[in-house]
Amino acid sequence: MSTRDLLNMALRNLLKRKLRTFLTVLGVVIGTASIVVMVSIGIGMNESFARQLEDWGSLQVIDVYSPNGGGGHYMMEEEGSSGPQNKGKQVKLDGAAVDSFRQIAGVEAVSPIKSLYLMIGSGKLVADANFIGLDPATMEAMGYKIEDGRALSGEDVKAIVVGGGVEFYDPKLNWEMRMNSEPPEIELIGEKIDVTFDWGYGTRHADKSVKPFKFEVVGTMPADGNNGWSVIMPLKEVEKIEKAQKEWEKKSHGSSGGNNQKRSKEYEQVMVKVDDIKNVQVVQQQIKDMGYRASSLTDQLEAMKETTKMLRMVLGAIGAISLVVAAIGITNTMVMAIYERTREIGIMKVIGASLRDIKLLFLTEAAFIGFAGGIVGVGVSFVTSKLVNFVAMQHGSDMTSSIPLWLYLGSIAFATVIGVLSGYLPAKRAMKLSALTAIKTE
Amino acid sequence: MGRNVIRIKNVKKIYQMGKEKIQAVNGISLNIRQGEVCCLLGKSGSGKSTLLNLIAGLEKPSSGQIIFNKKHIERMNEDQLADFRQRYVGFVFQSYNLLPTLTAMENVTLPLIFKNVPLKERNERAMEMLTAVGLGDRAHHKPHEMSGGQQQRVSIARAFINSPQVVFADEPTGNLDTRTTYEMMDLITALASKNKQTLVIVTHDLELSDYADRIVMLSDGEVERIEDKRQAEGEKE
Ligand SMILES: Nc1ncnc2c1ncn2[C@@H]1O[C@H](COP(=O)(O)OP(=O)(O)O)[C@@H](O)[C@H]1O
Ligand SMILES: [Mg+2]
Numbered sequence A: 001m002s003t004r005d006l007l008n009m010a011l012r013n014l015l016k017r018k019l020r021t022f023l024t025v026l027g028v029v030i031g032t033a034s035i036v037v038m039v040s041i042g043i044g045m046n047e048s049f050a051r052q053l054e055d056w057g058s059l060q061v062i063d064v065y066s067p068n069g070g071g072g073h074y075m076m077e078e079e080g081s082s083g084p085q086n087k088g089k090q091v092k093l094d095g096a097a098v099d100s101f102r103q104i105a106g107v108e109a110v111s112p113i114k115s116l117y118l119m120i121g122s123g124k125l126v127a128d129a130n131f132i133g134l135d136p137a138t139m140e141a142m143g144y145k146i147e148d149g150r151a152l153s154g155e156d157v158k159a160i161v162v163g164g165g166v167e168f169y170d171p172k173l174n175w176e177m178r179m180n181s182e183p184p185e186i187e188l189i190g191e192k193i194d195v196t197f198d199w200g201y202g203t204r205h206a207d208k209s210v211k212p213f214k215f216e217v218v219g220t221m222p223a224d225g226n227n228g229w230s231v232i233m234p235l236k237e238v239e240k241i242e243k244a245q246k247e248w249e250k251k252s253h254g255s256s257g258g259n260n261q262k263r264s265k266e267y268e269q270v271m272v273k274v275d276d277i278k279n280v281q282v283v284q285q286q287i288k289d290m291g292y293r294a295s296s297l298t299d300q301l302e303a304m305k306e307t308t309k310m311l312r313m314v315l316g317a318i319g320a321i322s323l324v325v326a327a328i329g330i331t332n333t334m335v336m337a338i339y340e341r342t343r344e345i346g347i348m349k350v351i352g353a354s355l356r357d358i359k360l361l362f363l364t365e366a367a368f369i370g371f372a373g374g375i376v377g378v379g380v381s382f383v384t385s386k387l388v389n390f391v392a393m394q395h396g397s398d399m400t401s402s403i404p405l406w407l408y409l410g411s412i413a414f415a416t417v418i419g420v421l422s423g424y425l426p427a428k429r430a431m432k433l434s435a436l437t438a439i440k441t442e
Numbered sequence B: 001m002g003r004n005v006i007r008i009k010n011v012k013k014i015y016q017m018g019k020e021k022i023q024a025v026n027g028i029s030l031n032i033r034q035g036e037v038c039c040l041l042g043k044s045g046s047g048k049s050t051l052l053n054l055i056a057g058l059e060k061p062s063s064g065q066i067i068f069n070k071k072h073i074e075r076m077n078e079d080q081l082a083d084f085r086q087r088y089v090g091f092v093f094q095s096y097n098l099l100p101t102l103t104a105m106e107n108v109t110l111p112l113i114f115k116n117v118p119l120k121e122r123n124e125r126a127m128e129m130l131t132a133v134g135l136g137d138r139a140h141h142k143p144h145e146m147s148g149g150q151q152q153r154v155s156i157a158r159a160f161i162n163s164p165q166v167v168f169a170d171e172p173t174g175n176l177d178t179r180t181t182y183e184m185m186d187l188i189t190a191l192a193s194k195n196k197q198t199l200v201i202v203t204h205d206l207e208l209s210d211y212a213d214r215i216v217m218l219s220d221g222e223v224e225r226i227e228d229k230r231q232a233e234g235e236k237e
Helices: A003-016 A018-054 A095-103 A175-180 A235-253 A277-289 A297-307 A309-340 A342-350 A355-394 A405-432 A435-440 B048-055 B078-088 B104-114 B119-132 B148-160 B178-194 B206-211
Strands: A061-065 A107-122 A125-134 A159-163 A192-196 A213-221 A230-234 A269-274 A293-296 B004-017 B020-033 B037-042 B063-068 B089-092 B166-170 B198-203 B214-219 B222-228
Touching (some): A003 A018, A018 A309, A061 A277, A095 A107, A107 A235, A125 A235, A213 A230, A230 A235, A277 A293, A277 A297, A297 A309, A309 A355, A309 A405, A342 A355, A342 A435, A355 A405, B020 B222, B037 B048, B037 B178, B037 B206, B048 B063, B048 B166, B078 B089, B089 B148, B104 B119, B104 B148, B119 B148, B148 B178, B166 B178, B178 B198, B198 B206
Parallel strands (some): A125 A230, A159 A213, B037 B198, B037 B214, B089 B166, B166 B198
Antiparallel strands (some): A061 A293, A107 A269, A159 A230, A192 A213, B004 B020, B004 B063
16 A cells, blocks of 8 residues: 555545544643643753853853862852862973964863952942953953943953942042942043052042042943952953052062962962853863862752752643653554454455555554644644743743754654654554454344 | 466355354465456355455455465565455455545545556546446435435446456445446456456356356355356366
């Protein structure tokens, strides 16, 4: 029997019993829809974790710290960067290390990081902030979010990007007056501002011998982001300011501060940007294997996913159960069809249908039920998913439903396979019917 | 008449009904010749249908051999039997056995569908066949819209559409009135003789044996007597 005839005949047989076919398909619709919606809620959950973490920084960035000594001020640092495996070998987080990170497959950009706490002055106002020095060419790649203006670029020298959370105040006011007054609104972009390590800047305690460094603000970052209280500056400039600060300290305090100088140029931290979230853990492990400490937000993401794994599995199981019920429905319908069509099967066998034809006919009918149920079920899930998201939004809930294309196509395929599997037993039964007995039944 | 299409050698069929054994066919040997109309005649319960079903491969004999074109029917598995039926055999039953949801045309094309004949060709052949049995104008009627005689014509058209070597008919006129019975017998024998096809007809009606070249009289599962009405052409075996 040709495929076309097979499909045609199967479809006709199903349409002969419209109500029963409809009810059986309905079972598959409910099964498919519930499995898709449940899985989509699980996926939505993971996506919302990722979104939450994105506020903390890019999920594609790995922070690398020198194996010895502190450095790193992220809360997840303790768990994320378990100490170096090879304690004996002393690895240095220096230029050579940066180069070796660049060689790792999947690494898109690498930048050493140096942070320094400094003062900013703009007109009569000042602010203090954590300055992060990095390779300006990599700022965009590292996932720093820009609110206004632009990120630093490779050509930038005397340029900075300021976090929206950096609060300017009038240094002439005392602490109490400052708390009670509204923080002044200032437009920073395009401003030439002063950066200095002199904490007396702007007051009468200012050290006249310290010359402020001049910078232009080229952009701002959102206040609520991870870098809301930071200022981003080209690494070279941070190093210059640090050097000047050390010299000034030596001059004014005589001794001190020199012990860092002994080492060859080593960084406290290096940021490594990976091309895809999927590769982050692999790259991170490679860096750890080199003897460094490394952590990334994907550690958090994995941990969050792990804690909700059980919930997602339960959701999936609920969907799966409804599909199993639907599968039983298909089997039941097909078995009933065999009882009804015993004689018909016998006639077909006598006039030349092969066993394969009979089997395929029943399998095709069952597959049709699964396929139709899958298609409609996916449609229903689309609507349900939108509804879940709407309701979740109304309640300000984080729970969202997200259906990727593979889930749509996979579900239709899955429902069809379920149909075929459910039809297998009845098809086999139909095949085994004796033509003669079948023909004798009235 | 030609060579033997079917050779039956000491065939037995025993049904086990609880403790009781029923010898439906009790050691029959018989040859059926190419192109003849062979009539299996006997009282009800004499084993005619059982014998027919054994020859047609619808049932397995308890012992003995059934050789069709040198092939042992009794040794075939289900797949081989299906293939055998599709290639060589047509059936006409007492109760027509049409599929009620299909039109006359669709019923007639069904054997061709299983044989993978393209749509256009099989519709043409079905129409030809329906015209041959006098139902050209009823092609798109469903069985329940037709009389018993018309339904049997459809089933005859279906039996012949594949140009089978042998057509088996089990009481083909059992449900029909006398006049229709003769029409049906005329039709079926005319169709068979046109292409020199072999016809094996089971009946309990002595009058129908007029159509036969040979009459095999059965009684209690055994051959009682064979009457050759074409004696002139002689018997070789
Ligand atoms: N499937 C069966 N099971 C048990 N006994 C059967 C079966 N088919 C036929 N018989 C018995 O075999 C004998 C011959 O039956 P059958 O061949 O139908 O006779 P006929 O067609 O000549 O009327 C009868 O006694 C009948 O009861
Ligand atoms: Mg009978």
